[in-house]
Amino acid sequence: GENVEQHPSTLSVQEGDSAVIKCTYSDSASNYFPWYKQELGKRPQLIIDIRSNVGEKKDQRIAVTLNKTAKHFSLHITETQPEDSAVYFCAASKGSNYQLIWGAGTKLIIKP
C-alpha cells in the first residue's frame, strides 16, 4: 500500500547548524506535501507545505524541496535555535484527495 518513510527518527544538531529531514513517498499521484511540527505536549501545527508543481519553497529559516522523479521531499532548517526542538512529521496526499499518509516523525534535538 501507499506509505511515507521518514528519516532519521532522531536528529541532534548543534545550535546554529542546519538540520535536514527526508521523506520518501510511494504514491506517484500524490500532489501535496505538508510538514507539521509538534512541540512537547502540544498539538501538531503546519509549518510549511509544497505542491507537486513546485520544486522548492522557503519561509524564513525553513525550506522544503521536492523531487517528483525520485519521489522524495525534504525539510531544511537553517540557523537552528532552541525553539526548533520538536517532533516533525511529513505527509503526502493520497493522490489528490483530502487524505494524508503520514511519516513516523523525526525528533529534532538542538544542542546548546
Next chain:
Amino acid sequence: EAQVTQNPRYLITVTGKKLTVTCSQNMNHEYMSWYRQDPGLGLRQIYYSMNVEVTDKGDVPEGYKVSRKEKRNFPLILESPSPNQTSLYFCASSFGRAGGELFFGEGSRLTVL
C-alpha cells in the same frame, strides 16, 4: 478565535466502560478526522468524515465509532474500551480541499485500566 475543541483533555477509565470524546470546530470545515498517537508510531488515522453524514474508516478503526450529524461536531465513541486503546487522541479539521491545512485540537489523553 478559530479552534478545534476536544473534551475531555484527560481521562482515566476502566475496561468496558463506554466513553465519548467530543470534538467541535468553529471554522465551518467540511473535513474532520480522528488520530491516535503512540510513541514511535506517529499519527494513525482512526476515522474521518468528508461532510455531514459521510464517514469512513481510517487505518486503525477497530474498537471505535464516530458520527457526523452536524458539520461542527465529530465525536469519537469507544463502546467497550480496552487497555490497548490507551493513547493520545487528536481531532483535526480542514476545509477539505486537497492541500488544505489541518487544524488539530489540543489532544485527549486516555488511559484504560
